[in-house]
Amino acid sequence: MNPAPTQQSADLFQRARTVTPGGVNSPVRAFSAVGGTPRFIRSARGAWLTDVDGNDYVDLICSWGPMLLGHAHPEVQAAVAEAVARGTSYGTPTEPEVELAEEIVARTPVDTVRFVSSGTEATMSAIRLARGFTGRDLVVKFAGCYHGHVDALLAEAGSGLATLGVPGTPGVPDSATALTLVLPYHDREAVSRAFAEHGDRIACLITEAAPGNMGVVPPEPGFNEFLARTCADHGALFVSDEVMTGFRASRHGQWGLDGATEGWRPDLVTFGKVMGGGFPAAAFGGRAEVMARLAPEGPVYQAGTLSGNPVATTAGLTTLRLADDGVYEHLTKVGEVIKEAAASALSAAGVPHVVQSTGTMFSVFFTDRPVRDFAGAASQDTAAFARFFHAMLEGGVYLPPSAYEAWFLSAAHDDRAVQTVLDALPAAARAAAEGAGR
Ligand SMILES: Cc1ncc(COP(=O)(O)O)c(C=O)c1O
Structure with missing residues (x-):
């Protein structure tokens, strides 16, 4: 598979950096923790983001939480x-x-x-x-x-x-x-x-x-x-x-x-x-x-x-x-599928991980112990997360570019979006495993 083209995002990032500190208007958007170029998004619909190079991604950022119904809800x-x-x-x-x-x-x-x-x-x-x-x-x-x-x-x-x-x-x-x-x-x-x-x-x-x-x-x-x-x-x-x-x-x-x-x-x-x-x-x-x-x-x-x-x-x-009960039921159902698939892909690849949730919110920690506080969260293998993140991106899934964030879903995450996430997980888990223990 050829890597997705990212030249236009790279060009915009270059321009952005000359006029905006770090090229972003909120630090978490930069890929500081995972390396590489943040994708500049041109448009979004439902569960999908489209970047300026024309690549589509399933969105697991959802604007860091707000887009509960998905993008561009009619x-x-x-x-x-x-x-x-x-x-x-x-x-x-x-x-x-x-x-x-x-x-x-x-x-x-x-x-x-x-x-x-x-x-x-x-x-x-x-x-x-x-x-x-x-x-x-x-x-x-x-x-x-x-x-x-x-x-x-x-x-x-x-x-x-x-x-x-x-x-x-x-x-x-x-x-x-x-x-x-x-x-x-x-x-x-x-x-x-x-x-x-x-x-x-x-x-x-x-x-x-x-x-x-x-x-x-x-x-x-x-x-x-x-x-x-x-x-x-x-x-x-x-x-x-x-x-x-x-x-x-x-x-x-x-x-x-x-x-x-x-x-x-x-x-x-x-x-x-x-x-x-x-x-x-x-x-x-x-x-x-x-x-x-x-x-x-x-x-x-x-x-x-x-x-x-x-x-x-x-x-x-x-x-x-x-945002009625049906929306929260959907988020729960889709969340269960993605959490289970992430856990089984990471287990199969031998990557220590813990999945934690509250209600419809969840995240995946790259550590082997349940996380109760910040010291626990900080014990994560952030390098493994970075490899995982980039492989997911390559597989068409835009995760928050940090190991310290929730994965956000929306009512618009339908079967096609979920399947894209499921398809991307095994290779990403293997990428996370590479270099482990070195
Ligand atoms: C729990 C919590 N409180 C406050 C804020 C700050 O909100 P804003 O980014 O809109 O200033 C955030 C942002 O992520 C948050 O998660």
Whole structure:
């Protein structure tokens, strides 16, 4: 088989690098961890991406989560086209904002919700609100959890930084992270100790509802409940970051898999990705009493020129309305097939691996032990993943170019797409095995 032509992507990458740092507008898009040239995508439909050289790939990135229904969904496109025809931004309140907020409130444990334009803004604002509400300054987070590139949260922050092999980032002053306590995920003792020592200064604990940015690490049963109760016992807020898991891990996000049945709810929740339907829209919401502290109702200031943009909220609303039980059943079914095939191909090739999931979200770790925390995720054979990644790409499957990421599916991943993934797996597993032990 001749390798697929990639000249036009290579040319664009070259041009991009002269005008954009690293040639990309978000570091994970570069192939820094796997080597080679990122493909420049010209168009996408359903489960498929088409690059500028005309190669087709089954998309297992799905825009890093948002494209739950697949690309260019006709009903989302039509709703967006209608919204665009009415005008693209007014800087006044609009009906789609109200409808999307109602949809989110109906599906999640929040009473009210405020829209922003990115997940980063959502977590940044949630933390400000938690500090404003409690009058305290410390924030607790877990190593390996990523909450966007918020200064205070860029301490041991999972995939993007792990992919680049850096623990933190220059440009974030010590004073910004000095107020952040970073604990190992799943370490109840460390959480109890931190609250025993600093409980009266802790404004909030923020966690990914289920970590997806060190690969998928399902919270052990009762862990989120323990966090929620510990926060409540100390007058701190529990902030559940559902930017990735929201409307994806289940119809009701990760909370639908734990809090909804265990009988607790977070004080604040952040959302993004799926709720924007492929547009820049995100949100944070929570208990009415806490949210009422936000301007203009309360004194905690937060704002945004394009927040609740009518085109973005229309895309998100249409996506959520279409994301019914059938969509999640499909994601579960297709996920099972791909997980099983990946595991059996890697086993057949003798490649150590662990497949982990929460709801409809999953990832494959290139390690031989179940991963409970970032130290476990970091024990992966990233070189084996890089070989696997390139062989999958050669087989027409575009995986996230990092061993620390979830593999994302959509409602549009049909039999043909799945078969392409299944066909690519054996050779990719053999490629991963090559060079092992050297
Ligand atoms: C859990 C989580 N929180 C926050 C963010 C930041 O969102 P954004 O990239 O929209 O700023 C991400 C992005 O991947 C995320 O996965």
